[in-house]
Ligand SMILES: Nc1ncnc2c1ncn2[C@@H]1O[C@H](COP(=O)(O)OP(=O)(O)OP(=O)(O)O)[C@@H](O)[C@H]1O
């Protein structure tokens with residue numbers, strides 16, 4: 675059986691196959707319940723208006739194991755997008771960025787830069803985050819991999835951005851750029867609820883709405 679045979683078959687051409695990876699020594703050992711995957715799932719279910727299939731993994735902060743999980747989800751499962759949470763700080767066991775860069779074919783530095791811009795508006799320790807965004811290319815497809823911070827509340831903050839008290843967006847979240855990025859790497863055409871996250875695409879990349 676080849677890697678391609680193990681790929682998830684989309685139930686719809688626009689279905690996003692999305693890996694969710696929680697990287698936490700304590701949650702993976704059962705010291706506390708994992709709050710990372712539920713936070714990711716909950717936000718994406720709210721934000722996406724096109725179909726999504728989640729493939730989830732809860733693993734410890736081990737560099738080789740993180741890289742192996744990312745390769746499995748990207749090359750065997752065929753994920754279009756993988757979101758990780760945890761292990762991006764300066765502590766000795768925080769190795770998620772190194773494990774992610776090790777499987778990259780392209781770096782996407784804008785995602786990490788924007789996450790730090792957002793996080794600094796919430797906490798001064800946003801400067802301690804080392805999140806990276808990368809693309810891993812296969813022969814006929816590609817996967818966008820984004821590291822998010824480990825604090826469950828930081829997941830929403832970085833994906834959605836910072837809002838003023840009246841709900842207006844002050845700093846855009848990183849997810850606003852994800853649908854167009856996935857389109858550019860030949861993934862599905864995903865759409866979002868603008869009340870949660872207004873995805874941006876240049877006019878030339880917008881798909882015409884089907885006539886009623
Ligand atoms: N999966 C998770 N579920 C619940 N809370 C988490 C999770 N991951 C991290 N946190 C919380 O966010 C904090 C910062 O996350 P970080 O990734 O730095 O974890 P950590 O301190 O290295 O510990 P661990 O890897 O054991 O979760 C943690 O100390 C913990 O309070």
Ligand SMILES: Nc1nc2c(c(=O)[nH]1)N[C@H]1C(S)=C(S)[C@@H](COP(=O)(O)O)O[C@H]1N2
Pocket residue numbers: 759760761762763764768792793796797799800801802803804822823824825827828829831832
């Ligand atoms: N939006 C947001 N970003 C945040 C935080 C936060 O509370 N909110 N915590 C910071 C802290 S304290 C650290 S150490 C780094 C790295 O986090 P990680 O090791 O949990 O991935 O993320 C930072 N980014």
